[in-house]
Amino acid sequence: MARHRDIAASPVRTAAETWDVIRDLIAATLDRSEHIDGELVRRVLDDAAPAGTALVAAGYTGGADITLVAAPLRLTIRTVGGSEAFKAHADENLNPVPGAATAQDWTVYLPRPAGLSALVDDVIGGAEHLSSGPPPQEAQESTNSNSAVIDLRSLDPARRS
Amino acid sequence: MSTATTTYLATRTHTAIHLSNAVAGAIAEVLTHLGISARGLMTDWSTEYDPAIRAWIVEGSLEKIVVECHRPSGAVDPVLEFPIEYYSDGSGTLSHRHVALARQWAKLKSVPNGTTFKVICTYCGPHTDQPGWGPAQRASTSGLRGVSLGTLAAGDHASASIRYLTS
Numbered sequence: 001m002a003r004h005r006d007i008a009a010s011p012v013r014t015a016a017e018t019w020d021v022i023r024d025l026i027a028a029t030l031d032r033s034e035h036i037d038g039e040l041v042r043r044v045l046d047d048a049a050p051a052g053t054a055l056v057a058a059g060y061t062g063g064a065d066i067t068l069v070a071a072p073l074r075l076t077i078r079t080v081g082g083s084e085a086f087k088a089h090a091d092e093n094l095n096p097v098p099g100a101a102t103a104q105d106w107t108v109y110l111p112r113p114a115g116l117s118a119l120v121d122d123v124i125g126g127a128e129h130l131s132s133g134p135p136p137q138e139a140q141e142s143t144n145s146n147s148a149v150i151d152l153r154s155l156d157p158a159r160r161s
Numbered sequence: 162m163s164t165a166t167t168t169y170l171a172t173r174t175h176t177a178i179h180l181s182n183a184v185a186g187a188i189a190e191v192l193t194h195l196g197i198s199a200r201g202l203m204t205d206w207s208t209e210y211d212p213a214i215r216a217w218i219v220e221g222s223l224e225k226i227v228v229e230c231h232r233p234s235g236a237v238d239p240v241l242e243f244p245i246e247y248y249s250d251g252s253g254t255l256s257h258r259h260v261a262l263a264r265q266w267a268k269l270k271s272v273p274n275g276t277t278f279k280v281i282c283t284y285c286g287p288h289t290d291q292p293g294w295g296p297a298q299r300a301s302t303s304g305l306r307g308v309s310l311g312t313l314a315a316g317d318h319a320s321a322s323i324r325y326l327t328s
Contacts (some may be wrong), residue, residue, distance in 0.1 A: 009182075010178055010179045010182040010183070010257070011171065011175035011176065011178045011179035011182075011255065011316060012175070012178075013178070014178050014181065014182060014207065014211055014215075015182045015185055015186070015206075015207075015211075016206065016207030016211065017207075049203075049204070050199075050200045050201075050203035050204045051203070053185070053203050053206060053207065054185070054186060054189040054190075054199065054203045056182075056186075057182045057183070057185040057186035057189065057206075058186030058187070058189065058190055058259050058263075059183075059186060059257055059259045059260065060260075063260070081257060082255045082256070082257065083171075083255050086171075113263075114267065115190040115193060115194060115263045115266060115267065116189060116190055116193055117193075118193050118196075118198075119189060119193050119198070119199050119200060119203070122198060122200055123200060
């Protein structure tokens with residue numbers, strides 16, 4: 001389930017305020033799951049704030065996604081800066097994003113531009129639930145989910161024996 | 162076909178936020194290229210740096226933000242300057258050239274381990290006191306060559322350019 005949110009950044013918000021909004025959106029979204037503690041999410045993202053704030057301040061999050069993968073939800077977030085930030089602020093939807101109610105685990109993937117790679121690595125290196133690697137293209141169902149696997153090839157008449 | 166337009170009022174506060182954000186991002190990236198951890202700076206930016214810098218830009222008193230890199234040898238090299246220019250008529254246009262300038266910063270040579278940095282603000286007029294800030298003396302820049310990299314960011318009421326001084 002792919003979702004996207006745009007968050008208004010400079011000059012409507014400071015970089016730190018923008019990161020706080022992103023943190024709160026992700027925490028509120030994941031708090032809908034009975035398996036995930038929203039306060040833990042907030043703490044993890046607070047620890048990532050030095051990297052998140054720098055990425056927002058430099059404008060990199062305007063051109064690259066912050067991605068939350070919490071199967072079945074895959075949420076991409078971008079910041080909107082400059083004159084477009086005013087409209088983005090007016091249109092902003094900061095309600096919890098639907099789709100994470102059954103999530104059992106989660107990871108936030110941050111952009112890792114070359115100029116800030118050492119800072120991103122320093123801040124999130126080894127941290128559980130944070131990654132600077134490329135996010136998976138689709139939110140994968142967790143291994144202990146109750147969903148069934150269907151082999152689509154078996155539905156193809158040409159492949160039936 | 163119908164069209165609609167909306168007008169937004171950009172204030173000095175917006176300009177101050179925009180310039181402070183841009184300077185924070187630039188300092189973080191330059192320090193990272195130099196091999197100096199920007200983690201502490203970004204941890205403290207929202208509480209120790211940003212409020213003061215925004216307040217001084219709003220009141221029009223901030224002349225320049227200076228970042229001095231102090232090497233273990235005692236040498237101060239390089240130095241990064243962000244001069245602020247004010248537009249009394251609010252005629253500036255919002256812009257942010259970070260990504261374009263990042264190509265220049267990628268050419269910077271790293272500094273020796275143990276190099277630290279200081280952030281110093283200079284003023285162009287009377288300024289309010291801000292918590293955590295006190296009198297400071299800039300290090301000499303004699304012997305350093307300056308390169309202007311042009312405008313980093315601009316708002317309606319001010320802009321910040323960037324100048325890099327190195328041996």
